[in-house]
Amino acid sequence: MSTADNGPWWRGAVIYQVYPRSFADGNGDGIGDIAGIRSRLNHLSALGVDAIWYSPWYPSPMADAGYDVADYRDIDPIFGTLAEAEALIAEAHALGIRTIVDVVPNHCSDVHPWFQAALAGGPEAPERELFWFRPGRGPDGSQKPTDWLSPFAGDTWTRTTNPDGTAGDWYLHLFAPQQPDFNWEHPRVRAEFEDILRFWLDRGVDGIRIDSAAMLAKDPTLPEATPDGPNPFVDVDAVHEIYRSWRRIADSYPGERALIGEVWLPDYERFANYLRPDELHAAFNFDFLGCAWEPAALRACIDATLAAHAPVGAPATWVLSNHDVTRHVSRYGRADTTFSFATRREGVPTDLELGTRRARAAALLSLSLPGAAYVYQGEELGLWEVEDIPYELRQDPMFARSGRVDPGRDGCRVPLPWTGEAPPFGFSPDGAAAAPWLPQPADWKDRTVRAQTGDPHSMLELYRAAIAIRRTDPALGDGELTWLPAPAGVLAYRRGGGFCCLVNLSDAAVPLPPHQRLLLASGPLDDDLLPPDTAVWLRTPSEPGGPAVPA
Structure with a gap:
């Protein structure tokens, strides 16, 4: 953010997304961790970013790469300890870098103590009110309560077995079966998450990124979704009171604490409702991320984004890639340069040289538009989507649930290359026995941090130069x-x-x-x-x- 800008940091920040599993491995087990992040903070300081957003690092069975949370107040042992996380927050602050943690409020893990109690206690368990347990349709209850479709493909309801072995009620999971949805109408759910927010704000975090932010509230009558009617589980009006209560909590803390929503909505006016002065501070701009590399489309997207944010006085955000989407070096090298989950496929012809050239131009575009800019780890290295991961090594549930039609998100989550001529490229310590959890392409030897440092023509030095200009030019950032x-x-x-x-x-x-x-x-x-x-x-x-x- 420009040093001349006296507004809140989140209005013009450059925010770097760390996917902890793939950033840097400190203990040699092939999985990224907090020790690895701490050892590479110098890279982020040299890049010049204002804040780091960490994808979930909580205890989890990892059915969905940590977005199935078992405990919101601790760190999964594969990543480290809570004490290490606190040290990381402090060390980043010492470098002038703020911290944003990812909170997942729509659903938890099926091993979460509340859900386990709901299963063990049978139909009368009070914990069932904290989720969406419903009897099935039909004379024997064998039909799902609704025919809602999951963003992950497949069903949204799973039937339980009662403690006596008989078939029981069904529970709602908009994502994987291992991710039961919370019932946000219950005051205990609301109180729990308000306490979780305070837990992390007390530890010095500067922002909360809210996963699936538009999906918390559901229409309690559970109507079917229709093409022309309101969606019964996305953007239900009751969600806004939740964020008003969260905003009151954030505003009660010293300093500038930000709430940032993952809000996928096609309606700009509905999107802007989340950014009213008493709700979220910012939300992700997915229209820009998915926009075609075409002048008319980009200009229309930029104009519509700025127009949507203006009435509520919120800053726009500009995002090219993240942990869920095909890396833009690959997207921009294709005949169809847009992104859509519905059309994502493997084997699409890709010109990586063209995609890289366009990605370099897109970096200067996104870093000079009004508002905040997000950088997904590895985009500053010009990494492309890895599409030849062996099927047996893929871990994203979207791949299996789609019948292997959707290649899933593993290709944008491959561990970063830091140094050296061959995998693991310094991702793990020298002599580490375990290979990285996903294989790295041998061709990344030219894309390591070390190979690009000092090369004036490299993607890394382009990002460093652009962010350095942005930090000192009062015209850039918000405005x-x-x-x-x-x-x-x-x-x-x-x-x-x-x-x-x-x-x-x-x-x-x-x-x-x-x-x-x-x-x-x-x-x-x-x-x-x-x-x-x-x-x-x-x-x-x-x-x-x-x-x-x-x-």
């Missing part, structure tokens, strides 16, 4: 954007103080506008021409309206 006249296929805008960004998405090179200084380019220029799939940051004269890009 306004003004579009400039430009040739067809070119996005051009100014941010104030003479800062100008151009992104050429056309098939031909275009002249640069008059400028005082070239700040940064995503790729080599052709004298004073901006080649296709290239972006540039310029310092231009500060006259009103800014410079027009020559046609």
Whole structure:
């Protein structure tokens, strides 16, 4: 975030997502951990990020990579200890880096003590009220209570067996069967999560990322979902009172504590409701993440995003990749550059050179738009989606539940390459016996942190340079954007103080506008021409309206 910006940190921060299992392995078991993260904090400090968001690190059977939480107030032993997490928070703070933890409130693990008590106690167990237990339909209760479809593919209800061995009620799980949904109408659920928030805020975390934030409340009548009607389990109005109570808690703490929602909604107005002044501080912009690498589509997405956030005074967020989606180096190298879970498939022809060139341009685009920017671990290295993971090594339940139609999310979760010429590329300590939990491509030898450090043409040095400029330029981070006249296929805008960004998405090179200084380019220029799939940051004269890009 610009040092000249005196607003709350989360309005213009560069936030780096750490997927703990794949960032760095400190103990040599092939799985990333807190010790590994602590040993690599210097990388994040050199990158210049303002905050780190950690994907779940809680005790879990790992049916869904930690998003099936068994205990929200501890650390899974594969990652370390609570004391190590507290030390990590303190060490990051000493480097000027804030901490965001991931809270999963829609569901827990099926080994969570509450759910185990609900099963063991039978139909009369009071803990069943904390979840969505319902009798089945039909004369013998053998039919699911509803025909709701899971985002994970497959069913959303699983039938239980009573303690006496007879067939029992069904329980709701919008995701995997190992992830029973909480009943947020119950005050005990609300009180529990308010206490969980306080637990982590007391330990100095600066933000809470809320998983599946729009899905907590359900229509209690459990109607079927219809194409034209409201969804009975996504964006139900009752969810907003939950976040108002959370906001009161966050605001009661010293400093600036942020609530950041994972909100997948197609309706911009409904999306903005989560960002009202008494609810969440920010939410992820998935439209931008899934947008095609096309000038009209990108401009429309940027305009719609800024317009949606303006009425509620919330900052936009810009995200290119995360732990759930195909890495954008691969997406941008394909004929279809969009992202959708419904259409994700293996074996799509990919031009990684083209995808890398576009990803470099997208970095300058996303890091210069108004609001906060998110960097998913490895995107600063130009990593691509790993698509040749042997089936027997894949762990994402989306792969199995889709009948192997959806390749799953393992390909964007492969452990990072740090040093060396061959796997594990410094991910684990030298001499470690265990291989990384997912195999790394041998071709990543040119994408390690060490190989890219000091190389002015590398993706890593591009990110370092861009974030360094962003931190010192008062025009960047939160603020306004003004579009400039430009040739067809070119996005051009100014941010104030003479800062100008151009992104050429056309098939031909275009002249640069008059400028005082070239700040940064995503790729080599052709004298004073901006080649296709290239972006540039310029310092231009500060006259009103800014410079027009020559046609």
